Amino acid sequence: MKSALIVDDHPVVRAAIIIVLQRLGFKIIHEASSGNEVLSLIREHNPSLVILDLRLPVLDGLEVMVRIRTNNLHCKVLVFSSHEPLFYQERCRRAGALAYVTKTNKLEELSRAISGVMSGYSYFCALADSGVMSPAQLTEKQMIEQLSDRELSIFVQLAQGKLNKTIAEEMHLSHKTISTYKTRLMKKLGVRSVVHLRGFALRNHLL
Known part of the structure; x- marks a missing residue:
């Protein structure tokens, strides 16, 4: 059964993501509002997918991904952030993320990214030529x-x-x-x- 953990400090954003996940067949959805909650929730619930914001209280998203990898926790990570992908997307890829979607996109983009990641693909946006x-x-x-x-x-x-x-x-x-x-x-x-x-x-x- 597909399960997910949403990590975002804005309740409205989490509510929107829940709707997207439910439409894609996720039955079990957990939520966290700060970075320091993530590792314990992954250990407890073993989610198939973690949707992670980068700007979080206590621990930011990049630090969270480093700790996920350091602790050998196995889950697919999709970053959903307002941060400029020009400076963050490649860092997230190196940290272990399988997808990077900006919050300026429509939720359909997030839905496509989730489907891609769950099917075994990565999903990163094309960056403008420097x-x-x-x-x-x-x-x-x-x-x-x-x-x-x-x-x-x-x-x-x-x-x-x-x-x-x-x-x-x-x-x-x-x-x-x-x-x-x-x-x-x-x-x-x-x-x-x-x-x-x-x-x-x-x-x-x-x-």
Whole structure:
């Protein structure tokens, strides 16, 4: 019997996904609203499919996928996110996702992706040719691609205006570790303040 776990912190989004899954014949559907719930729910319910957002409380989606793989938990992962696929799709593929669907698409696209994944296929969107970007944008794109998954996660949270202490608590890291990441990010991205970090993120559709 097909079963699924939906991981998204927005109840309306989860409700919409449930409708899609039910139409595709899923009988057992579990829900989670934060990243730290996922591993225990997978162990408990062994879902056939995990539909995972990337922007989640406590642990983000990329970190969740790393932990799924590290703990040898076997399930198909489909990422359903508002994040820009240009910077996240390949990271998700490397982390073990079988599909990446953006929330700007109609739900029919999500339905097709679910069907494809359950039939043994991967489902990723075609990305625009980077040649249409300006030289400055291309340089920034390359800078972002060189960041590790954790650096990217902390970068986005800093750009959102979160305090070091808050990020440290949510990621279960020390305040000093986040400060070190912040300094490293500013150096790697060539910016001098959090305000510039936010501008960098906005220019590249990360917020």
